Amino acid sequence: MSLIAVTVIGHDRPGIIAEATSALAELGINLEDSTMTRLRGHFAMMLLCEGDTTVSQVERALGDLAADGTLQVSAREVDRDEPGTSSGRPYVLTVHGGDRLGIVSAVTSVLARAGGNITDLTTRLTNDLYMVVAEVDLPVDADESVLAAELTAIGRQLGIDVALRAQETDVL
Helix, strand or coil: CCEEEEEEEEEEECHHHHHHHHHHCCCEEEEEEEEEEECCCCEEEEEEEEEECCHHHHHCCCCCHHCCCCCCEEEECCCCCCCCCCCEEEEEEEEEECCCCCHHHHHHHHHHHHHEEEEEEEEECCCEEEEEEEEEEECCCCCCHHHHHHHHHHHHHHHHHEEEEEEECCCC
C-alpha cells in the first residue's frame, strides 16, 4: 500500500473537492488526512491518501481537474510516518491588528525559540485587519508565562494584540 500526497492548487470553483475525492474513491484510494482552504479566490488542497496504486495512476485519475488549465494537480509518494502522540502541550496563538510586514515571522520565531511546533496556521487579511490563528505544541518544560511575556512584547512593538492560551481538548 502506498501513501500518496496529492496537492490541488488554482482558481476556485464549485465541485473541486467532490471531483477530486470521487476520482480517488473510484481508484480505490482511502483519504486519510486532508486540508483545504480558499485564499482570495484561489483554491488550495492537500490530501494524504492510501491505496494499492501508483503516483502516475493517481495523476491520471485527477487529470480532468487540470484539463482546463485553471488548476494544478500533483501527486507524490511519501514516507509513512506513524502518527505520534505529542509529548507537548497544545496551545492556540491568536494575533489581531493592523496589517504590517513581519507579523508571522516575529511571532513564530518566538515560538520556535521556545521549542514550539506549529501544527496548523491560518492568516486572514480583511481590509486593514490582519488575523493569525495557530495551533502550537509546546514542550512540557516551556515556561508559559515567559513565552506569553515575549509574545506580548513583540505585539507591543508591532502594534498588534497577541494571545496564547491552552487549547481545549476535543473528545471525539
